[in-house]
Amino acid sequence: xxxxxxxxxxxxxxxxxxxxxxxxxxxxxxxxxxxxxxxxxxxxxxxxxxxxxxxxxxxxxxxxxxxxxxxxxxxxxxxxxxxxxxxxxxxxxxxxxxxxxxxxxxxxxxxxxxxxxxxxxxxxxxxxxxxxxxxxxxxxxxxxxxxxxxxxxxxxxxxxxxxxxxxxxxxxxxxxxxxxxxxxxxxxxxxxxxxxxxxxxxxxxxxxxxxxxxxxxxxxxxxxxxxxxxxxxxxxxxxxxxxxxxxxxxxxxxxxxxxxxxxxxxxxxxxxxxxxxxxxxxxxxxxxxxxxxxxxxxxxxxxxxxxxxxxxxxxxxxxxxxxxxxxxxxxxxxxxxxxxxxxxxxxxxxxxxxxxxxxxxxxxxxxxxxxxxxxxxxxxxxxxxxxxxxxxxxxxxxxxxxxxxxxxxxxxxxxxxxxxxxxxxxxxxxxxxxxxxxxxxxxxxx
Numbered sequence: 001x002x003x004x005x006x007x008x009x010x011x012x013x014x015x016x017x018x019x020x021x022x023x024x025x026x027x028x029x030x031x032x033x034x035x036x037x038x039x040x041x042x043x044x045x046x047x048x049x050x051x052x053x054x055x056x057x058x059x060x061x062x063x064x065x066x067x068x069x070x071x072x073x074x075x076x077x078x079x080x081x082x083x084x085x086x087x088x089x090x091x092x093x094x095x096x097x098x099x100x101x102x103x104x105x106x107x108x109x110x111x112x113x114x115x116x117x118x119x120x121x122x123x124x125x126x127x128x129x130x131x132x133x134x135x136x137x138x139x140x141x142x143x144x145x146x147x148x149x150x151x152x153x154x155x156x157x158x159x160x161x162x163x164x165x166x167x168x169x170x171x172x173x174x175x176x177x178x179x180x181x182x183x184x185x186x187x188x189x190x191x192x193x194x195x196x197x198x199x200x201x202x203x204x205x206x207x208x209x210x211x212x213x214x215x216x217x218x219x220x221x222x223x224x225x226x227x228x229x230x231x232x233x234x235x236x237x238x239x240x241x242x243x244x245x246x247x248x249x250x251x252x253x254x255x256x257x258x259x260x261x262x263x264x265x266x267x268x269x270x271x272x273x274x275x276x277x278x279x280x281x282x283x284x285x286x287x288x289x290x291x292x293x294x295x296x297x298x299x300x301x302x303x304x305x306x307x308x309x310x311x312x313x314x315x316x317x318x319x320x321x322x323x324x325x326x327x328x329x330x331x332x333x334x335x336x337x338x339x340x341x342x343x344x345x346x347x348x349x350x351x352x353x354x355x356x357x358x359x360x361x362x363x364x365x366x367x368x369x370x371x372x373x374x375x376x377x378x379x380x381x382x383x384x385x386x387x388x389x390x391x392x393x394x395x396x397x398x399x400x401x402x403x404x405x406x407x408x409x410x411x412x413x414x415x416x417x418x419x420x421x422x423x424x425x426x427x428x429x430x431x432x433x434x435x436x437x438x439x440x441x442x443x444x445x446x
Contacts, residue, residue: 020080024073027089031069034100035062041103061099064274068092071282082150084285087143088278094135102127109185121187128182129189130175137212138168144219148237148284153226160215167211174205237284239293244280247300248273301367306360310352317348 039062072088079085101123108120126132141164145152152158177193178201193201227238251273261269283289 017077017080021077024076024080024085024089027093028069028073031065031092031096034096035065038096038100038103041107063271064278065092065095065099067275068095068278071278075282075285079150079285082285083146084143084148084150084281087139087146088281090139091136091143094132094139098127098132105185109187121185121190124182124185124187125176125179125189125191128184129179131172134168134171134175134209134212137216138164141212141216141219143281144216144223144241147223147241147281148234153222157218157222160218163211164215164219167208167213167215170204170208171206171212174201174208177201178205233287233290236290236293237287239297240280240284240290241277243293243297243300244276247276298367302360302363305363305367306356309359309363310356313355314348314352317351318345 068088069092072085072090072092075082075085076089077085104117105120105124105127108117109124142161145157145161145164152161177189177191177198179189180192180194181188192198223238223242227235227242230238251269
């Protein structure tokens with residue numbers, strides 16, 4: 001009877017797993033279809049942006065959205081009980097629905113106003129009002145709170161999701177009913193609410209927006225608190241999420257500088273940055289190469305600082321060299337030749353190329369000492385012991401030093417070194433308690 005019950009439970013579990021996978025990939029299929037329709041509608045109406053062509057613009061927007069829904073569907077199908085995957089699907093779906101609503105409204109109300117396409121005004125409500133903003137904030141708040149296992153980290157946060165959901169619903173209702181008319185299309189909002197009821201909706205909407213923002217702030221603070229006290233696998237998972245969020249916020253802060261870069265740099269950089277959070281969440285939830293995050297953070301710090309220093313040195317060298325050439329020739333070189341001088345650029349490039357390797361090494365050493373002190377000390381200890389191996393011939397001294405090195409680097413609870421005497425002699429051991437890092441090694445009797 002019990003065996004039959006277990007088999008039935010396993011069948012039910014497999015059925016629920018297949019149902020969740022079918023639902024997740026159905027959402028993915030819907031998002032892909034909406035993106036394709038959005039590109040098709042905008043191809044016949046929306047003009048190209050001054051920076052990118054229509055094709056590049058849609059690739060720039062569509063790739064991160066597809067990453068969100070793809071990673072979300074993959075996580076939800078593998079971990080159907082983990083709400084993190086469903087939150088990623090929700091974020092991607094909201095962004096795709098807003099893009100499709102704008103393209104549909106543009107085509108139905110501006111490009112082909114006589115086509116009698118149904119629902120154009122309601123699509124304008126979705127795209128022109130701020131209804132998508134509270135939905136996105138709510139999804140990100142729940143994503144942060146439930147990351148990485150789909151459960152709240154503490155029962156004290158039990159009220160935060162409910163406050164965020166209520167605030168998001170109230171602020172979304174306020175956003176969709178606030179506009180009286182849409183100037184872009186010269187049509188009135190059929191969902192507009194005025195009078196006393198409109199004032200009530202406005203008041204509740206403002207309170208809901210405040211509650212939603214409070215929920216987001218509490219979720220962010222909770223992540224930092226968990227990151228400070230987390231250990232092992234949980235800490236690595238939180239570091240993936242924190243790293244992706246830091247990269248996204250950093251690039252958004254520096255967006256004026258990033259946007260003036262050549263398209264072959266800014267285009268893939270923007271796609272990678274906006275895809276960072278879903279990729280990091282997928283790696284953390286599925287526990288794929290978790291411990292690579294330390295190396296990634298280290299390389300980001302080193303090469304980010306190196307790029308900034310080299311760029312500043314490059315432009316500074318050009319200005320200095322051009323100033324020196326102006327003083328030597330008393331007139332700008334361009335006035336003499338009729339073209340801009342390439343001498344300063346070539347000289348600055350050679351200087352930067354010569355400084356690259358030594359500057360990278362110094363930055364790597366500084367970051368290791370400052371942020372990875374334990375690993376830096378471990379490496380230095382092993383290097384010193386390797387040098388000692390080349391010079392020391394006393395086996396007893398080397399055995400004691402080996403125990404000390406293991407104790408300082410690995411820090412186990414106990415260290416025992418077992419040595420076998422040559423030619424069938426008796427074995428001997430060298431043992432030491434490793435809790436006390438400074439205690440000397442203890443030799444056991446032979």
